[in-house]
Amino acid sequence: MSERDKDAISADELDRMSDDELVRLGTRLDDVRLVQYAERWPVPGTKMERRALRHVTGWFVLAGVSALALIGVFVFWPYEYLPPGAPGYQVRTLYTPMVGLTFGLTLLGLAVGAVAYAKKFLPQELAVQQRHSGSSSEADKRTVAAEFRDAGTRSGLQRRTLFRRVAATSAGLFGLGLGVMAIGPLVRDPWKHGDSPDSLWRTGWKPINGETVYLRLDTGDPDEVVLVRPEDLRAGGYVTVFPFRETDREEPERLHAALRRADSAVMLFRFRPGTTVTSRPGREDFHHGDFYAYSKVCTHLGCPASLYEQQTGRLLCPCHQSQFDVFAGAVPIFGPATRPLPELPITVGDDGYFVARGDFAEVVGPGFWELKP
Amino acid sequence: MSQQRRTSPRRRRLRRWAFLLLALVAAGTLAGLLTPQRQTAVAQESGTQRQGEQIYLNTCLTCHGAQLEGVEGRGPSLVGAGEAKVYFQVSTGRMPLARQQAQGQRKPVEFSDDEIRALMAYVDSFGGGGAKMPEERGEALRGNVARGGELFRLNCAACHNFTGRGGALTSGKYAPSLDPANEEQIYTAMLTGPSNMPVFGDRQLSPEEKRDIIAYVESVQHESNNYGGHPLGSLGPVSEGAVAWVVGIVALVLLTLWIGARA
Structure with missing residues (x-):
């Protein structure tokens, strides 16, 4: 049926039609034919129907009860920490599961109820819709094209070439501006400030204005500053350290940030006396006695390579099983990592604390395009 | 020059011997008194x-x-x-x-x-300076659980997993599960660094921090302390992800089949 057929139906005819007939007409106008459109319950109020309705209602009642229970659990269930074995521990461990259970039951009840209602009470419907042929009619195509041409001529835009160009150029420039705004922020030269501590070439250990960089422990409290002295480590021990500058002491944000910097984590080892240790060329004086400091960032994909075996001197990265030999300059001896862990040059300052003698001599962490092997 | 008292050669010889003996005894006594005591105390054989x-x-x-x-x-x-x-x-x-x-x-x-x-x-009794046992025993070695958890994750979790399940190291070595360890064993392990475990001396982790860590380890032994529901082996994302995928996706598929089925 096309537009004309609709107009063929007079208002009187429409007035006389029942809702049922109007529905049939509407679907017919959309080229949809209802093959089957049967009531589920032709006789209302049967025992079967009432039972089906009870069934569906049950799901919504369940949802309502669970929702109330969810509120009750959330407000009243005890959740404060108690150690295992303490009276009340079992109840408290059930807090999260109970919240999840009541939350899930509520959602499930609503969803199953809705679907079950549709399955049991909506009419059984089988409809067939005609497919239309693909393109518009020839008349439609020609008339629309003519309308566009007419608009061009009548508005005078076709004639006024200069005006048209100026207007189009302005709009185009605005579009260009939008494009610049969208893409501009993506255009960056990460190598412009190659000497900044924030570039890929440098780390948080890079000395700034000649200020001493100490080795600092992470005690779990980011405001606490604990520096490391040689006697703090027993032979066969190791500890993870981060850079610290005296000017950061009163700056909580910088104290926190120093512990979170991805490239700053360094492992400080104290080898057992008598261990045969070889350094890589050019790094013979990076260590302080039995103390050696290596970057904790795996040179494969940047995981913390921190599984340290103090007798074999092997350092294992848990992500892809790269192994480094810290008794031999932390060179990779197994797994996908190809570059040694960079060594941090350290010494002990006048006040007895470990200090870094400078930044790493090479790039920390996984490789990137610009990194020449 | 006065008249020399003449003594018989026999008495002279005797006197010489006596003098020598006296000197030897004196020297021996002196040596015994002056020689410093050995620095390494030899413990009493009990x-x-x-x-x-x-x-x-x-x-x-x-x-x-x-x-x-x-x-x-x-x-x-x-x-x-x-x-x-x-x-x-x-x-x-x-x-x-x-x-x-x-x-x-x-x-x-x-x-x-x-x-x-x-x-x-x-x-x-052989050699000095060895690591000593803690003063306290048993429950008295348990400190602050929350702080211990923090310290455990910073110092121990890399090898022993975040609830002490343990894990593999290189070439057949492994970090053992901490389930069977009692308080003294955890303490002495940190202090002495058995096998390939690093040593955590008292200046690196103070005795108090060690007690905190012990409290945490004891609280998570045998997969207890599960405030988030079933621990699924306390292994983290591997077992949790597997259960989410298998159980979750099967449930979703069954629900979808039910929704799509004709009534």
Whole structure:
């Protein structure tokens, strides 16, 4: 049926039609034919129907009860920490599961109820819709094209070439501006400030204005500053350290940030006396006695390579099983990592604390395009 | 020149001998008095130590040597090892070793508490400076759980997993599960760094911090302390992800089938 057929139906005819007939007409106008459109319950109020309705209602009642229970659990269930074995521990461990259970039951009840209602009470419907042929009619195509041409001529835009160009150029420039705004922020030269501590070439250990960089422990409290002295480590021990500058002491944000910097984590080892240790060329004086400091960032994909075996001197990265030999300059001896862990040059300052003698001599962490092997 | 008192040559000889004897005795006494005492205190051989020596000679000698000097290729020297190290190795059943392997493993303990104490006393009498046992025992070694959890994740979790499940290291070695460890064993392990475990001296983790860590480990042993529901092995994303995928996706598929089925 096309537009004309609709107009063929007079208002009187429409007035006389029942809702049922109007529905049939509407679907017919959309080229949809209802093959089957049967009531589920032709006789209302049967025992079967009432039972089906009870069934569906049950799901919504369940949802309502669970929702109330969810509120009750959330407000009243005890959740404060108690150690295992303490009276009340079992109840408290059930807090999260109970919240999840009541939350899930509520959602499930609503969803199953809705679907079950549709399955049991909506009419059984089988409809067939005609497919239309693909393109518009020839008349439609020609008339629309003519309308566009007419608009061009009548508005005078076709004639006024200069005006048209100026207007189009302005709009185009605005579009260009939008494009610049969208893409501009993506255009960056990460190598412009190659000497900044924030570039890929440098780390948080890079000395700034000649200020001493100490080795600092992470005690779990980011405001606490604990520096490391040689006697703090027993032979066969190791500890993870981060850079610290005296000017950061009163700056909580910088104290926190120093512990979170991805490239700053360094492992400080104290080898057992008598261990045969070889350094890589050019790094013979990076260590302080039995103390050696290596970057904790795996040179494969940047995981913390921190599984340290103090007798074999092997350092294992848990992500892809790269192994480094810290008794031999932390060179990779197994797994996908190809570059040694960079060594941090350290010494002990006048006040007895470990200090870094400078930044790493090479790039920390996984490789990137610009990194020449 | 006065008249010389003449003495017979025999008496003269006698006097010489007596003088020599006196000088020798005096020198000996003087030497005995002036020679400094040996710095390494030789502990009094007590009954406990004798018992320890017996146990040592019977079970440890083959690998650690008669004078605790160690045997190349078998076992390290125990001079200066200290009682804490002996306690950890013997009370966890790691020593005596069943056979040479990648690392000693926990097995049923060979000795009674008294025998272990005797062995500790015997080894401790060799060399000074060894790691000592903590003052407290048992429950008294448990500190602050929350702080301990923090310290555990910073220092221990890399190898032992975040709830002490343990994990693999290189070439057959592994970080053991902490489930069977009691308070003293965790303490002495941190202090002495058994096998390939790094040493955490008292200046790196203070005794108080060690007690905090012990409290945390004891609280998560045997997959307890599960405030988020079932721990699924306490292994983290692997088991949790597997369950989410298998159980979750099967449930979703079944629900979808039910929704799509004609009533």
